[in-house]
Amino acid sequence: MLNWEKLQQLNFTDANARERAFGLVDKGSFTEFVSPRDKMSSPHLPVLGEAIEFDDGIVTGLGLLGSRPVFVISQEGKFIGGAIGEVGGAKMVKTIKLALQTYERVKKITPASYEKRLPAVIISFETGGVRLHEANAGLLAHAEVMDQIQDARGKIPIIAVIGSKVGCFGGMGFVAAATDIIVMSENGRLGLTGPEVIEQEMGKDEFDAANKALVFRTTGGKHKYIMQDCNFLVEDSVRAFRTQLKEIMNIPFPEIEKYRRIGSLQLVEEQLELVKSAVTIGPKDAQDMWKYYGNDNPQALADISPKEFLATVKRRERVI
Amino acid sequence: MALKELNFEFKAATPKTIKKEWAHLGVVGSGDMEVLLEKRRLNGAVKVKVVTPVTGFEKVWELVLAKVVKDNNLGDVYMEINDNNATPIVASMRLRQALAEASKPEREVEENA
Amino acid sequence: MGTEITKVWDSLKRDTQERLNKVKHLVKEGKVVAAEDTVALLEGVIKPGDKVNLEGNNQKQADFLAECLCKVDSNKVHDLHMVQSVLALKSHLDVFEKGIAKKLDYSFSGPQAGRLAEFVRDGKLELGAIHTYLELFGRYYADLIPRVALVVGFEADKEGNLYTGFNTEDTPVIVEATKFKQGIVIAQVNKIVDKVPRVDIPGDWVDFVIESPKPFYIEPLFTRDPALITDTQVLMAMMAIKGIYGEYEVQSMNHGIGFFTAAIELLLPTYGEELGLKGKTCSYFCLNPHPTLIPAIEKGWVKSIHCFGGELGMEEYVKARSDIFFVGPDGSLRSNRAYCQAAGHYAMDMFIGGTLQIDKYGNSSTATANRIAGFGGAPNMGCDAKGRRHSSEAWLKCGEEYGIQGDLVGKMPRGKKLVVQMQETFKEKLEPAFVEELDAEQLQKNAGLDLPPVMIYSDDLTHIITEEGIAYIHKCADMKEKMAAIRAVAGYTKIGLQADEQETKVLRQKGIVKTPADLEIDITRANRSLLAAKNIKELVEWSGGLYSPPAKFRNW
Secondary structure, eight states: OOOHHHHHHSOTTTOOHHHHHHHHSOTTOOEEESOGGGOOOOSSHHHHTOOOOTTTTEEEEEEEETTEEEEEEEEOTTTGGGOBOHHHHHHHHHHHHHHHHHHHHHHHHOTTTGGGGOOEEEEEEOBOSBOGGGHHHHHHHHHHHHHHHHHHTTTSOEEEEEOSTTOBOTHHHHHHHTSSEEEEETTOBBOSSOHHHHHHHHOTTTOOTTOHHHHHHHHBHHHHHHTTSSSEEEOSSHHHHHHHHHHHHTSOHHHHGGGOSSSSHHHHHHHHHHHHHHHHHOOSSHHHHHHHTTOSOHHHHHHSOHHHHHHHOOOOOOOO | OOOEEEEEEEEOSSOBOOSSSEEEEEOOOTTEEEEEEEEOOSTTEEEEEEEESOOSOHHHHHHHHHHHHHHHTBOSEEEEEEEESOOHHHHHHHHHHHHHHHTSOSSOOOOOO | OOOOOOOOSOHHHHHHHHHHHHTGGGEEETTEEOGGGHHHHHHHHOOTTOEEEEOBOSSBBOHHHHHHHHTSOTTTSOSEEEEEEEOOSHHHHHHHHTTSEEEEEEEEOSTTHHHHHHHHHTTSSEEEEEOOHHHHHHHHTTTOOOSEEEEEEEEEOTTOOEEOGGGOTTHHHHHHHHHTTTOEEEEEEEEEOSSOSSOSBOGGGOSEEEEOSSOOOBOOTTOOOGGGOOHHHHHHHHHHIIIIIIHHTOOEEEEOSSHHHHHHHHHIIIIIHHTTOBTTBOOEEEOOOOGGGHHHHHTTOOSEEEOSSOOTTOHHHHHTTTTTBOBOTTSSBOOOHHHHHHIIIIIOSEEEEEOSEEETTSOEEOOBTTBOOBOTTHHHHTSOOOSOOOOOHHHHHHHHHOTTHHHHHTTOOOOOOEEEEEOOSBOGGGOBSEESSOHHHHHHHHHTOSSOOOSBOTTTOOEEEETTEEEEGGGOSSHHHHHHHHHHHSTTSHHHHTOOHHHHHHHHHHTSEEOTTTTTOOGGGOSGGGOSOSSHHHHHHHTTTOOOOOGGGOOO
16 A cells, blocks of 8 residues: 555656556545556567566556546556557546446436536556557557547546656647646646657757757646646646646536637637747747747746746637 | 566465565566565465566576565465566565565555545 | 087977967967868978877867867878877767877777777777876876877967866866977867956967867766666665765765765765764765765765866856865866866775676776777776875774785784775676676777776775675785675675675674675665755755756756
8 A cells, every 4th residue: 555645745757657546536545447466467568578567557546536536547657658558558448438437327326416526537647659569559549548538528527647757748649638638747748749759850950859958848847838738737746736636626517628728610720820820930949939928038937946937927828 | 589487486484474465566667577466375385477578587586586585484475576677686675665565454544635 | 528419409399489380370369260270270280190189078078179180181190199088079080080190098988989999990090008087197297298289168368368167177287288398289269258257277378279160069977867866776875875984984085977976975965964974974075066966065064075177057056165166266166187186096085986897806897898988087086096195084994904904014004095886786787797707808808908998906996885785895804705705795696696605694794794784774765765856956956046957957
């Protein structure tokens, strides 16, 4: 049994998938689905001589945030970079399915007050996307997760949590974008093509992946917050993320839709405007956008604590 | 090159099993491993299965595991390890931590915060 | 009296004057030469066969001058004998490829070590010797005097006064050897200014200054991100602090580069403080400004640090801590590799650092079979200088314990410097760190070297720390006992598996081998939570925002 109190104080970046899953929900409330004891590891990796993990790099389970049942999916970046394979993907899909089934049941049993018990899904991302060793199964898993997210739309909130070492890249970057709400820390990174791949394809002059400051100001939480690609920015601790999630649970469900960045014609138009503005503004660096949105000293903004940052930062105005 | 499976069996002088039904510890990162301990009736023996991509370390695994079993007087335990190039010290540390985990009470009484 | 012999006693001076006359037309104002005239300048002042020093070390590099040297006409300039601290840039070897240089004397090569080995094997380069820094600097004043030195600084004025500031490093030792033996000194600087912030090298020791098109290359070599320190490194750092720093109360020391020493530095304010060691150890360092030392400095552990070189990002922190660092009237650090190496060699009571391989006798090396890397200053830090020296408690205690002291000096009291190597028994990918024969011996054969490049010899080494324990090998009475002590801490390597249980038991009783349990260290506490800072950002916080890490270390 992990010590919940200690977990709260842990840097979110340093917490492994299971610690995050335990720590993001209320004390003692977490029950794991398909735990290591079930030994459901990848059937593909042994043939390739690649090390396996009992949970295939994905921790799934159910916990509580107040009165709300919360279905947690937590990815482990240390295991093959958090890449999604067949088993891990199936665990993700099934967990969202269970959340939806629970939603139907709660609605049926307590129709008057079901909103108090409305399930939610939390996905703690730490991945580079598809596990290339089991490419087709991994790709399929991405599609199925997307499908589940769409099924959940308008029924239960799906919340992305991004603050772990590997960040959230590749196909899972799309998946994160498709969720309702994204919470990040400044250590979190979100994108499609990872820095190393950009450098490999476009050259060091285009993007120097070894330049961490560049990587973080382009893909990190502060940038995503300014650009409205993430909804909330929190400090790098398990407690801070959990506190934010509890607050999100207080948002009346009909309002959740407003937090989305994609998923309607209007939102597509907003995104297209943003693409257009990239041409008119012509930024050479992510921080040019920070400046454009009214932050006169972007480097100072990068250096200050999340708390100070939140107090002074100016963000892109949402159209909706 | 497929993964290799190593199997060992040990018997301590005065074997004692673990407190919990099972315990798990570790993440299979590079240079690391996970271990799953399960209480099982094995006539006082400890059986271990190691799944690893590394060759040529059977003897080292045997010695590391034998020491852990001996030092802790372990018995009636089934151990399964998924390894990814853990060094002997990392293996010893993880096993020690897993045993500490396995000796805690089954479930701490916890209140919702 | 016989026939009168007329001998010219100032031929060097005359030759220098001739060379300078040849390039007069290139000088714009004072001593300034334009960047685009640099190749012509080099062709004018360098003659075939000259000994040429190209400044550069593991931090700053005279990269523009190195590139220009590669562009000279090899019909005019050839067969040069390069004498230089490090071989780090591609251009450092390109000048051999192009037939401009022929022979090399150096002390350290990092990324180019593999290519260097190829060049030696293919006969493209004649290797003089692999030196330690002090040894090479010494030879600049004996038989390897540079005829021309190509150096680097931040700023110069038109009269040639150089500001080398934070990264003064090797410049003074090179310029003095060159200029005072009538040689020619050419400096590349980032900027030519009206007045330099302080004069590090007087203008009349410098012949030409060139504003380079780009600022010189500089590497933050001594920055270790605490986020990458492992639990095992924490355990070994705990053993070092309790079993050596505390045991000997070592006050002056050098820390080698690496994660082991970074872990030690970050445990001083936590574990070290808990053991009550503050003030009893770690007061004086010769050391680059390691960012990981910030928490210990802030907690008042350290009295003084003299630096070999600078470290990118530490400029403002050092400036604000002039009680601790050597800071000039202008407010910036003055590093000096030669003096710092001298201090490390003679004034320090301990060297501690990591290695890659230790053989069964206790010789250690970072050399691998196909790379001629050299060791820079480590062998000077990591040895017990022969001859007389001052005494200190740590030095005396180590001497008293020295198992063969009596065979060497009879009953005469004498101390011994602590030379400590830290190494996990297995490296990444399960490569054993304890070996029958060092790769250095294979390298000697592969590259045709005179000696295997050993970094630290067994007779200098006093302690080996592994995750299994500390071997106090200097306490051993003979090689047989020393080999047993090494086996006892070599874990599950082939060497370690030969350890005899009974023999190890006796060594533990004698205090020659101490396990973490013998040292009363609680292994379960050995994890990253003991580190005073767990990532770069926390180091910035400890420094009160004064430390400004380079982009490659900023994950924000």
